[in-house]
Amino acid sequence: MPVIVTGIVFAMLPDADVIGFGFGVDYGDRWGHRGATHSLAFAAAAALAATALLRPERYGVAALFLFVSMASHGLLDMLTNGGLGVALFWPLETVRHFAPFTPIAVSPIGLSDFISARGIKVLYSEAIWIWIPLTLIAAAGFGIRKRTRLWFRQNGMER
Numbered sequence: 001m002p003v004i005v006t007g008i009v010f011a012m013l014p015d016a017d018v019i020g021f022g023f024g025v026d027y028g029d030r031w032g033h034r035g036a037t038h039s040l041a042f043a044a045a046a047a048l049a050a051t052a053l054l055r056p057e058r059y060g061v062a063a064l065f066l067f068v069s070m071a072s073h074g075l076l077d078m079l080t081n082g083g084l085g086v087a088l089f090w091p092l093e094t095v096r097h098f099a100p101f102t103p104i105a106v107s108p109i110g111l112s113d114f115i116s117a118r119g120i121k122v123l124y125s126e127a128i129w130i131w132i133p134l135t136l137i138a139a140a141g142f143g144i145r146k147r148t149r150l151w152f153r154q155n156g157m158e159r
Helices: 002-023 040-054 059-077 117-154
Strands: none
Touching: 002 040, 002 059, 040 059
């Protein structure tokens, strides 16, 4: 359970970089919004550190899950239609990237801006492009897993 909770936190953690605005860090700086904290290297380092601290039974599976949890944030941000892009390959390069296809409405920064008509548009966009497809994929995965277990049980090959 601690690994799952950590994965949920990791999926949102890259946006903690907005704290830097209060310390004078510009949006486009390496440590600015969608900079280093949105990179694959940062996701890998955080996943390995958290896995070492959590000491799960299945170290490799936990590390991969945590890496994907955090890396997914930057990858999904690349699909948004605004901002400066994502420093996905930091520290190897500081270039910000967008995906060739950017269907997700960019989220406003700040709670007051999010609770608005624009925020509703963002939630709708995320539902269409992220939440509904992921829910369908998860449901299909659970269905396949259930059918596979049933098949193994019916054929005397319980795992």
